[in-house]
Every structure is written in structure tokens, then in C-alpha cells.
Amino acid sequence: MNVSRGLPADLPTDLKTIVAPYYFVPGPSKWPLLAGVSMLATMFGASGWVNGAAWGPALNLCGIAAMLLTLYFWFGDAIGESEAGQYSQRIDYSFRWSMSWFIFSEVMFFAAFFGALFYARQISMPWLSDLDHKFLWPDYNGHWGNTGPAGVVEPFQTMGPFPIPTINTALLLTSGVTLTIAHHALRAGHRAKTAIWLFATILLGATFMGFQAYEYMHAYSELNLKLTSGIYGSTFFLLTGFHGFHVTVGAIMLSVMLYRVLRGHFTADHHFGFEGAAWYWHFVDVVWLGLYVVIYWL
Known part of the structure; x- marks a missing residue:
């Protein structure tokens, strides 16, 4: 009813x-x-x-x-x-709790992938390179980015932090700032300013994805780094690829919010649709900082 x-x-x-x-x-x-x-x-x-x-x-x-x-x-x-x-306001509370639990599930999602990376780097590889296993694989060393104990992985180069990953970090951090400006503009009732800064956020996200696509082409063609490049290749593309997917989803969400802003759907006091998308985007930013440090620097 x-x-x-x-x-x-x-x-x-x-x-x-x-x-x-x-x-x-x-x-x-x-x-x-x-x-x-x-x-x-x-x-x-x-x-x-x-x-x-x-x-x-x-x-x-x-x-x-x-x-x-x-x-x-x-x-x-x-x-x-x-x-x-x-x-009503009760529905607003439900939406906030629902979005919070959804983002928590995403945190656990990435925690599992980070956990797999930690296990491979800090437990499996030192174990395979210890004295007991030297009889099986005498030429194996435990450094990150190797070709495996049996040498069955094609030689490849690891991905460094310069220049594309660092540029992408700057892009995502800047997008967090522009989105925050758009949020404050919406709360102040400045619809045009909100639309401008929200569009800038979407543009920064799209630029990020363009650079990541170029990074993947560079990895395959020049570094011979592929999804089949051992545990390094699989974790690299798994973590960065799923993050890129989340950036794409976040950009789509923000695009819908931009359309709604232009249609006049939100007010200064009632705009959780915008806030929920902003929460998701900031979560994506934070995950990238972890990836940037663990994948490209360590």
C-alpha cells in the first residue's frame, strides 16, 4: 500500500x-x-x-x-x-546505513586482495627461498618480481612509480578536492558551481582511466608484464584492474549525480544521492593511496 x-x-x-x-x-x-x-x-x-x-x-x-x-x-x-x-528522514537513515555497509564490504574485498599480496611477498617467497628449498630450486631468489621457482615465467620488468602512477595519484587526490568543493557548493545552494566542480571531478576520473589504459599497453608491449607473469603479474593486474573498475563505476555514479544536479533534484539539506556517490569516490581515492605505496614503491 x-x-x-x-x-x-x-x-x-x-x-x-x-x-x-x-x-x-x-x-x-x-x-x-x-x-x-x-x-x-x-x-x-x-x-x-x-x-x-x-x-x-x-x-x-x-x-x-x-x-x-x-x-x-x-x-x-x-x-x-x-x-x-x-x-522520509527514516529512509535517509536507511540509505546511509546501507551505503556504509556496502563500502565496508568493498573494504573487505580489497583487504582480501591486499592479504593475498602480503602472503605471497612476506610468507611464500621467503619460504621458497630458504635453505631447505635450495636443493629443489638452487637458482631461485626470493626478491619480489622474480620468474618463479622453476623459471617457467617469461622474463619481465616490474612497474615503477614514475611517471604514470604518480600522475594518476595526483589526479585522484585532486578529484577528491574538486568533489569536496562541489559538495560544499551544493550545501550552500550554488547549483551552477556544484555542476562545474562535479564535472571537473568526472573529467579527472576519466583522465585517470586513460592513463591506466596507457600503462597497461606499456606493460604488455615494452615490459612484457602480463597477467601470466607469475604472482607479480597476477596481483598487479588484479589489484590495479579492480581499482580501475571501481573508478569507472564511481565516475558513472558521479555522472548520474551531475545529471540530477542539472535537473534540480537536490537541495541544500536533502542530497544523500550525491553524498553516497561522494563517499564511494573518496573510498576509491584511499584505496589507490594504498595501491600506490604497496604496488609501485615497495
Whole structure:
């Protein structure tokens, strides 16, 4: 049942959000089911693709497209409900807790990858290079970036911090500043200033991704550094690649927020959609600082 029917239809959106006394519960929705089916198709397609099945690529791409369409309409419904004044302050609290737990899950996600890197560098490699294993691999040394105990990995060069990783660090740190300026402008009611600084943040994120794509091409063509380059190559591309994926998702989120800012959806007091995207972007910034130190310097 839609409990918002008791509110006057001509009540301003801001006032609806403030006075709504209920906790809005949406009716039955088809989007969760469609999202599940889309993810299932995506994973089946991916498994078929890597195993050489002819139907794998098509099913994988169809699943991804279906998931993107589902998210578009699902979030569109949520935005429509918000703009209709159906969300009270209680819903705002729920969104904040939900976003907090989501970011916490992302922290654990990257913690697992950092943990794998730590285990490989600080436990496995010293163990394989100790005196007991010299009889099996006499030429093996435990330095990071080696070609493995048996020498089965093609020789490669490791990736240093200059110049692209350092430039990308400056880009992400600057994007955090521009996003904070945009947030303060929104809280002050300066919509045009918010849009300008938010666009600058998105542009910095896109530039970051461009430099990372160039870094990958440089790694493959000039350093012979690939995903198959032992534990160094796998952890390098796993950590930086998943972070790049998160930057892409964050840029898409901020682009949606920019569209909503231009449409006048947010007010100085009610703009958690913007804040949630900003939280995510700052999280991406912090993760990159860890990657920059651990991957490129240590």
C-alpha cells in the first residue's frame, strides 16, 4: 500500500521529505528477479567463454546488457519515489546505513586482495627461498618480481612509480578536492558551481582511466608484464584492474549525480544521492593511496 497518499499533491518536494511521518515501503518489484537472472546469465556466459563455448560471449554480453538496463530502470524508480516526496528522514537513515555497509564490504574485498599480496611477498617467497628449498630450486631468489621457482615465467620488468602512477595519484587526490568543493557548493545552494566542480571531478576520473589504459599497453608491449607473469603479474593486474573498475563505476555514479544536479533534484539539506556517490569516490581515492605505496614503491 502506498502510504504517501495522505500528503497533498501540490506540497513541495523539500517539505514532503521533511514532514513525511511514515517509512515508505515500495510494492512488489520485478527488478530484483531480473537482476538475479541477468547476473546468472552473465556468469554462465563468462564460464562458457573461458571454456571455449561458442555461445559464451553472446550470453555474457546479453547478461551484462540486461543487468545495466535493470539497474537503469530500478534506480530510475528510486529517484522517482524520492522526487515524489515518498522518502522520509527514516529512509535517509536507511540509505546511509546501507551505503556504509556496502563500502565496508568493498573494504573487505580489497583487504582480501591486499592479504593475498602480503602472503605471497612476506610468507611464500621467503619460504621458497630458504635453505631447505635450495636443493629443489638452487637458482631461485626470493626478491619480489622474480620468474618463479622453476623459471617457467617469461622474463619481465616490474612497474615503477614514475611517471604514470604518480600522475594518476595526483589526479585522484585532486578529484577528491574538486568533489569536496562541489559538495560544499551544493550545501550552500550554488547549483551552477556544484555542476562545474562535479564535472571537473568526472573529467579527472576519466583522465585517470586513460592513463591506466596507457600503462597497461606499456606493460604488455615494452615490459612484457602480463597477467601470466607469475604472482607479480597476477596481483598487479588484479589489484590495479579492480581499482580501475571501481573508478569507472564511481565516475558513472558521479555522472548520474551531475545529471540530477542539472535537473534540480537536490537541495541544500536533502542530497544523500550525491553524498553516497561522494563517499564511494573518496573510498576509491584511499584505496589507490594504498595501491600506490604497496604496488609501485615497495
